[in-house]
Amino acid sequence: EALFGHVELLKEGRLFLFPHLYSKGLLAAWKEPCIVFCPDWNLRHSTAVHLLRRWHADKRNLLVLEQGVDAELALKPFMPVAIQVLECSFLSGIKVRKVNPLLSVLKPKLVLFPEDLKSRCPSKEDAPWSYLYYSKGKTIEIPNTREDFEVGLPTDVAFGLQPRQLDKAIAVARLRAKLHLSKGQYVLVAPKDQSDESNRQLLHWGAVDAGRLLSALQEKGIECAFPADDDDGPAGCERSILITSPGEALVKMAPEKTVIYCDDESTTRLIYDALSSVCNGI
Known part of the structure; x- marks a missing residue:
């Protein structure tokens, strides 16, 4: 049995998953009317913007928003709009009996679990991961499981570095940049107008x-x-x-x-x- 209901829909060809709007598979499978699920709830970037520009002026279309989102503010860049808007609550979750099978697939190092569900889903003694239980209004300390991480560096910036050799395996260089997180990857972004740092104090x-x-x-x-x-x-x-x-x-x-x-x-x-x-x- 699949852990999530949408897996069967994918197998049956009733649900399609694409990384972006201009995927070749999407262009080939596109038909209207259709239902599109977009994670961009604020309607300010990515796929939702393109689709709203296409559909906002047609009253036959329907936009479903999470309850609590300010629909008027979200649709302001697309005014005037004729599209119908429905706000509702999306209940999401997973059955308790499927928690441990899912964790066996994901193989996490640490699991945060609600304190009030601890008795309904007891932890496995031989599990390779550890549990932390949280409750409303209570602060818990989460350990950092990573001692280091990889950082990407643009090619043009890398070629501009002047590293000095510490030993046979390590060389160091100095760079003024900001650490950005993009698509799950850390990247060092150096300012375009790099000032002349030839007279800077050495470290x-x-x-x-x-x-x-x-x-x-x-x-x-x-x-x-x-x-x-x-x-x-x-x-x-x-x-x-x-x-x-x-x-x-x-x-x-x-x-x-x-x-x-x-x-x-x-x-x-x-x-x-x-x-x-x-x-x-x-």
Whole structure:
């Protein structure tokens, strides 16, 4: 037995399913009068718009809307209209005995189920999915089952990236874009008027080698040295560089961060340039 009644209608050729209005199969099977089911209840996009433009001026046609939808507002772009409008409530659901067979087909990781139906449809002990039960007026916390997700990137944007190699398997690049969700897929959309970001501040990563930074600072004419009490201890310990000219400053390096203490802007810029030369950055 089919889980849903419309499956039999599809098999008998009494119901047709098409992805969009201009499908070849739809154009071949199209006959009027007909009944069309459209998910666009607000009548503002997709198939419903095209069909209403075709049918709105004929009083022999009927538009059935979900009860509670403002029909006058929904039809405003198509005024004047002669089409008849009927508002009714659409009851949807599934028989309790068909819940577990449906879940066996879908194989979800998590199922949200009404608390008041818990006793009528007990969960299977050997089910590979877990249940969360909800009730009206009660907030529940839903765990995130995905640790990561794939993101699409337009070809022209991808070719404009300048990645830097981290290791043999990973390269990183910097991009200013917005994350969009389109047809169930995440896409990074970069603005068309990308400003010149050649002078933007770099993002750095990795631990700083104190010896290399000291040499880089001295190459820029900065007078600096390790403090007298600073010894080259084991890897992972905090180290410092004391700067006396052209301005006083202190650079502290730890495995998780590097901090520059300086009141003079020009000296800070010199230190930052030296730091950038010994670090990976994008």
